[in-house]
Each structure stands twice: as C-alpha cells, then as structure tokens.
Amino acid sequence: MPITLDNVGIAVRDLEAAIAFFTDLGLEVVGRDTVSGEWTDTAVGLDGNHANIALLQTPGGQGRLELFEYLHPDAIETEPTLPNEIGMHRVAFQVDDIAHSLEIAAAHGCHPLRGVANYRDIYKLTYLRGPSGILVMHAQDLTRAET
Incomplete structure (x- = not known):
C-alpha cells in the first residue's frame, strides 16, 4: 500500500499570528475554513468540535501544515514541549x-x-x-x- 505524508496538524492559540509567522518564513496559505458538525466530531473525537483552520504549504508543495484554532471545546493550555519529551516534537x-x-x-x-x-x-x-x-x-x- 503506497503512503504519503499529507500534513502536520498543529493547534494554536492565535491562528492569525501563526499564519503571519509561517507566511513570513515563506509558506503560502492554500486554504482556510471553519469546520464543525457531526463529521468533525466523528473524525476528531471531540463532541461539539468547532475550529478555524488554515492549510499552508512550502514553496513547491513538498510540505504542508494544517493550523487549528479551536472555538469549541476550549483549547487546553499546556506547558511548551521540551526537546526531550516523548510525543510530537517539532x-x-x-x-x-x-x-x-x-x-x-x-x-x-x-x-x-x-x-x-x-x-x-x-x-x-x-x-x-x-x-x-x-x-x-x-x-x-x-x-x-x-x-
């Protein structure tokens, strides 16, 4: 079965600030949307899931980021990840x-x-x-x- 990496999703506090940061570095916004409804609840596993999203890609389209700003449920603040923590790294x-x-x-x-x-x-x-x-x-x- 062939497999490709589509994107990396990152939840952010402020979608506009994150878009500004990544576009200033050279990524391009290729899509934006507000998502909610039963399909998002099912896909994400959160009841009442509602988020603003933006899809950005590197020049040439080799890499993409999907940024999420949760409207509901409330985003959960956590301590910033340390370089030696298990899980999503960088x-x-x-x-x-x-x-x-x-x-x-x-x-x-x-x-x-x-x-x-x-x-x-x-x-x-x-x-x-x-x-x-x-x-x-x-x-x-x-x-x-x-x-």
Whole structure:
C-alpha cells in the first residue's frame, strides 16, 4: 500500500499570528475554513468540535501544515514541549539563510532556545519557540552551493 505524508496538524492559540509567522518564513496559505458538525466530531473525537483552520504549504508543495484554532471545546493550555519529551516534537524547515530566517522569526518575538549550532560543517541549525510555543527548527545546509 503506497503512503504519503499529507500534513502536520498543529493547534494554536492565535491562528492569525501563526499564519503571519509561517507566511513570513515563506509558506503560502492554500486554504482556510471553519469546520464543525457531526463529521468533525466523528473524525476528531471531540463532541461539539468547532475550529478555524488554515492549510499552508512550502514553496513547491513538498510540505504542508494544517493550523487549528479551536472555538469549541476550549483549547487546553499546556506547558511548551521540551526537546526531550516523548510525543510530537517539532516542525523543521530547511532554509537558505539561517540568519535571515532568524531575523524574520525575531520580528514575531521568536528566538533560538540557546543559539545556532554548527553540525560538522554540514548544517547550521537551531530550535526556537514559534507561535503558541511550537518548537520550530531552522537548518541551513552548508554543503549546498551558494547562489
């Protein structure tokens, strides 16, 4: 059976702020909707499920994020995920210029957890807290020829 990854879903506090963050990094909004009703209750497993959603994709469409802002039931606030916790970990993006991508993130109040690391002169990478505390990795491939 062939299988492909369609998207990664992330619940956020503020849909507009999350969209602004990810579109400034270069993703494109490809769909928006408000969903509710019996079908969403069944699919998600929550009674009275009602959410605003946005689907974003990377240039070329290789990766997609589906962002959810719950209207009902109320979103449950949790502590931000730590890098060593079991479960959904982070979303990672390969960027052409990590310094530039971090400037964009900083404009949204998002900064590296500690700094930018160099992995064997292959990657520069860092984790930062994105909107709603999401862990977001930025990685620049140092082996790619600069244009």
